[in-house]
Amino acid sequence: MKRIHFIRIDKNPLQIILLIVLIIAMVISIFKPFHLENPKIYKYIYITGMFLMIVVNGQLFWFKNAVQWNKKGIVIKLNAFFKSTSISFNHISDVELTDNTLKISRHNKKDSTFDLKDIEPSDSKKIFDIINTNRIVENSTFY
Known part of the structure; x- marks a missing residue:
């Protein structure tokens, strides 16, 4: 892995x-x-x-597999040397983590799907947690 x-x-x-x-x-x-x-x-x-x-x-x-983030967005590069995907956290509507894929749905209907079949499960979970803790959920109430 x-x-x-x-x-x-x-x-x-x-x-x-x-x-x-x-x-x-x-x-x-x-x-x-x-x-x-x-x-x-x-x-x-x-x-x-x-x-x-x-x-x-x-x-x-x-690195071939790297994730770079701050409070505004995330850059995900998996299984590639030069191709990466940059996503702003306020554009993310939903995140789904299955066994071998990470699907990020955006408000503008552009979905990004990442293949996680050779990735360590703890790292897959960490990407999922980073996105969920930083994304801005629309119409949510904070107490």
Whole structure:
């Protein structure tokens, strides 16, 4: 059984630190606020910033099975290297988890079906739980 790599975007402190360092490196390399004897240092800072950008944004492409989410939506990539499906939580009307499939129904009548036959059952359940806890249910009353 294959495992899914889960990446939560908004609560990862390492990713937030990398983004801050990335922004600082890019600002320093573009505006060059310091007078340095060796101007090639700005090139190295720029290359470091670009490398950090690849590390932060490329996590989804490192794994064949990955799920990336925050409070607004989810990106699901299963059994593929480049094809992924991005779904906003407020567009989800219903979610069904059967033995080998995950079916996500949307308000605009576009359904997404994912094949889970080689996926670990605990990971399938985790995707289902992530979607159910984050989706916005229309006409629901919260107490």
